Amino acid sequence: MSLFFLCLALAGEPGLGGGPDPRTVVGEPVGQTLSGDALEQKTKEIAVLIRCPVCQGSSVEASPSESARAMRDEVKALVALGYDRDQVTAYFVASYGDFILLEPKKEGFAVWVWLLPPLFLTVAGIGVALHLRGRGLPPPPRLPPPDPELGDYLERVRKETAGQ
Amino acid sequence: MNLKYLAVGLAFTLPLLYFMGRGFDFDPHEIASPLIGKAAPDFRLTTVGGGEAGLADIKGGKPAVVNFWATWCVPCRQEHPLLQQAAQRYGEKVQFYGIVYQDTEEKIRDWLGPAGSVYPTLVDMGSRTAIAYGVYGVPETFFVDRNGVVLDKYAGPLPSAYLIGMIEKLLGAS
8 A cells, every 4th residue: 555545544534643634624625535636636626726835936846855755645635635725725724824824814913915916007007007107298499599691501402492 | 515415315215213212122033923822733743753742632631731842853853851850840730741753663762762752753754844833943842831822932041940931830720
């Protein structure tokens, strides 16, 4: 039996050679048990959302560190049991806090992380637009007054170039 | 200087500087555990000696000190004698557990030597228990009261006065 399937068996058996029973944290799995390619795909989808705690801004999917690998295996074990995305992320948040999610939640104080950049851009855009409108179009460049001494010469040039 | 431009510039930059300034006040490595005040995750793991031990064994009875450590972690090796001494002194009233993080049983046995440990040393296969406790790195120590609720967590090598203070607090808490 591979280590992974051993872990799976242990995950389903609270109190046997392993850690806590996930049911005590996030309840019964709401989805179907998964295996094979579907399990791999779903694990990947969720593992990219979870921060590797010993890395700088990378997910447990991207990091080769041992901690990240263990957490990815935990994601896989939970997904295999039928836990969905929200349940798996909630399981990690319960022990690590919101910091473990790579993307801040769109609720509470963290909602400002999502709102402020577009708000700043909008306000700045309006400011720039108002500023440009207030200034209006730039005036045409001023030409120097015609030199009276050049009058005859200019008249000759106009006549010679009139037909062209 | 155009005061209007200065005012607009300050309106944008002052809030940003405020949040940046607040960011300097906290260490990202000192994130408070969300488990504090909640039930400690249960575990039942194999001991280096060959038996089994778990938190459920003592629930409702003794408080517990749960220390995550590894032989490859120098600060863990430094704090180990302190935990052993504390366990010798308080072991009858407080249950100590050493959960070994990302290490092999052979290395643990070698490092502990023939005398072993005063308290159970547990092997956490796949780091499942460490993940359930939200362990970022080692050493990390959790203090669990006799009702199984996490009273506090300490990241890094334990200062002696803090450890003794927490044990006294565990013994005082009903």
